[in-house]
Amino acid sequence: MSLSKAILTYCMVGSVFFYSFSCKDDKPVNAKPLEVKFKKEGHLQLLKNDSIITSLDIEIADDDYQIQTGLMYRSNMENNRGMLFIFPNERPRSFYMKNTRIPLDIIYFDTNKKLVSIQKDAKPFDETSLPSDGIAQYVLEVNAGLTDDWNLQVGDQFRYNKY
Numbered sequence: 001m002s003l004s005k006a007i008l009t010y011c012m013v014g015s016v017f018f019y020s021f022s023c024k025d026d027k028p029v030n031a032k033p034l035e036v037k038f039k040k041e042g043h044l045q046l047l048k049n050d051s052i053i054t055s056l057d058i059e060i061a062d063d064d065y066q067i068q069t070g071l072m073y074r075s076n077m078e079n080n081r082g083m084l085f086i087f088p089n090e091r092p093r094s095f096y097m098k099n100t101r102i103p104l105d106i107i108y109f110d111t112n113k114k115l116v117s118i119q120k121d122a123k124p125f126d127e128t129s130l131p132s133d134g135i136a137q138y139v140l141e142v143n144a145g146l147t148d149d150w151n152l153q154v155g156d157q158f159r160y161n162k163y
Helices: 003-022 064-069
Strands: 042-048 051-061 081-095 104-109 115-122 130-143 157-162
Touching (some): 115 130
Antiparallel strands (some): 104 130
């Protein structure tokens, strides 16, 4: 056998050996799904004619990664909590529920922090586009049904403090 045939045979046998021991399809035992916990970053008040409707502890999403991730990978959220998305400008906005496990109300606000529109009861994992009815710079996500409980309407406002 020539040297080149011997090398080729050795490489083929080695490749089969390596492949048979390295290509396992095992899954980790007791693997848990990714879970993200709430991190209080501010406080928000919803207002109707300058009267406080409700107060919320909020997480703030104000960079590309946080805005893209939002409330994904959460199993629950307390009713006194929400996530405020802050965009650098005002324009039509659209959200979806990819990898979001909890139903949400999505509230769109303009640059003056006035409510523009609400997408109610967004369904978990639904990737359907949920657009604002006008231009928005801020978006608040809360548990589904709370906007009805609070009787939120177009023109209501919010104010917030970032910690």
